[in-house]
Amino acid sequence: MIAKVGDSTSILKTHNYLVGKDSKRVDWKQARHLASTDQQFVIDQMRKVAQNSQTDAPIYHYSLSWDETDNSTRQQMIEAGTQTLRDLGLAEHQALLVAHNDHDYKHLHIMVNRVHPITCTAWDRYRDYIKLEKSLRRIERQYGWKEVPGHHHQLEGQQEPEYGNSLNKFECAQVKRGETPLYMLIREQAEHDFREAESWEELHQRLAEKGLTIQRGSRGTGGKVTDGFEYTNLSKIRRDFSMGRLEKRFGPFKSLQELQQGKQLTDIQRAFAGYERAHRLGRHRRARSFKKGIGKTLKALGTARKVHNTLQSLLAVSSSQNPAFKAVSMIASTIINQLKQQERSQGRGY
Structure with a gap:
């Protein structure tokens, strides 16, 4: 009953x-x-x-x-x-x-x-x-x-x-509309990431590739996951993934932003980290601003090789499968093609 x-x-x-x-x-x-x-x-x-x-x-x-x-x-x-x-x-x-x-x-x-x-x-x-x-x-x-x-x-x-055996009112409404609650989607798409990750940074990066972010609970205890639109408790995905159990595996919780702040990053790496985070959390206006600035910085480098090398340096704060990195890669590819075309034109004496 x-x-x-x-x-x-x-x-x-x-x-x-x-x-x-x-x-x-x-x-x-x-x-x-x-x-x-x-x-x-x-x-x-x-x-x-x-x-x-x-x-x-x-x-x-x-x-x-x-x-x-x-x-x-x-x-x-x-x-x-x-x-x-x-x-x-x-x-x-x-x-x-x-x-x-x-x-x-x-x-x-x-x-x-x-x-x-x-x-x-x-x-x-x-x-x-x-x-x-x-x-x-x-x-x-x-x-x-x-x-x-x-x-x-x-x-x-x-x-x-299991915590996930019960639905709240919002999730019940989703099911009635034929939608899948967030915790079920995460369980289907990212359970292996939770199980295979060996550190907070690896787990953050794996989840970021799927547009997900782990955050502390609103009262400073527990943890939640967001896709930038909805939130669900870590423990609801699986009890094994509660904040307490993850901290036993990885040590005290640190957000991806905190982990990045502990590194010596270049200006463009910091700008990209800001863009990636805004992109992941659904802060579209802020993400557009960061993206525009990154594009200008890449274009100002002047050579295709510098643009390519700078793009690769962004992998220090992201991964090749991250949607934000893919978006910046497209910008970089366009700039590289333009710079190569200019180099060929100059080589012909135009």
């Missing part, structure tokens, strides 16, 4: 989502501490209780999904939903259970009033995911359903799942 917590905290909006105009997807409804499942009755009764509290987010909404092989009955689904409410500390609260039939697997939505009908205090959702996962693991074993170890809790004998 899998649980997902919704983001709607409004009585009306949540109820409209669960029941709404498309009643065909509603398989059945079950009320708890409510005399009826009638739409207006549920909304009115929950509002009366919620008004006794100062909270502006009276609804807690979550869903339970069963594996297709579980063959859970309606009564079992009600019992499972009721058990999760007890384990969350919401057994005495108003709740509406709504089963939908718009997927191949069975799933149940639970809309519960956070405000207690007697004490009028709002339930605190602190550590709700841990409580839910503990509840689901016990329920699975009780009914003999397929066990799905959670990220926050596992029973004895269960292995902690």
Whole structure:
């Protein structure tokens, strides 16, 4: 079983989502501490209780999904939903259970009033995911359903799942549009780079060839990868690639920029490093500025041999497969051809 917590905290909006105009997807409804499942009755009764509290987010909404092989009955689904409410500390609260039939697997939505009908205090959702996962693991074993170890809790004998087994809302939307989430793309295209690299610099260069950048987490811990448009956590790609495990292999994290700053670079090498980084991070205006300056510098060298040698020197801060290096190579090739044409013309006395 899998649980997902919704983001709607409004009585009306949540109820409209669960029941709404498309009643065909509603398989059945079950009320708890409510005399009826009638739409207006549920909304009115929950509002009366919620008004006794100062909270502006009276609804807690979550869903339970069963594996297709579980063959859970309606009564079992009600019992499972009721058990999760007890384990969350919401057994005495108003709740509406709504089963939908718009997927191949069975799933149940639970809309519960956070405000207690007697004490009028709002339930605190602190550590709700841990409580839910503990509840689901016990329920699975009780009914003999397929066990799905959670990220926050596992029973004895269960292995902690891969981080990449869960999708966030943005990634779910991508999948629905037929797109592949970033962490899956990186796993497919760059897993061997993570495994084969022997240093931070080698890993940075390998990923840069694919337009990827490793960065520290926003709070100074952990790590993330970006393609200049989206971000994903290192650990989501594979647990072996978490920042902690990479640092055990390569030592304390250093960005590619930090590694390059420790080298004695020429002006054009520094300019190219800036262009490559801006190109990789999707900073197009800055990249165009660097690229224009590099072109002028190469042209000012005056001879084809100098341009060629300078181009080769850029490999000290890049690789031949890097998209930015390929772009500069095209500029250099054009300049070399022009300079060679000038040299031939001068040799003929023109």
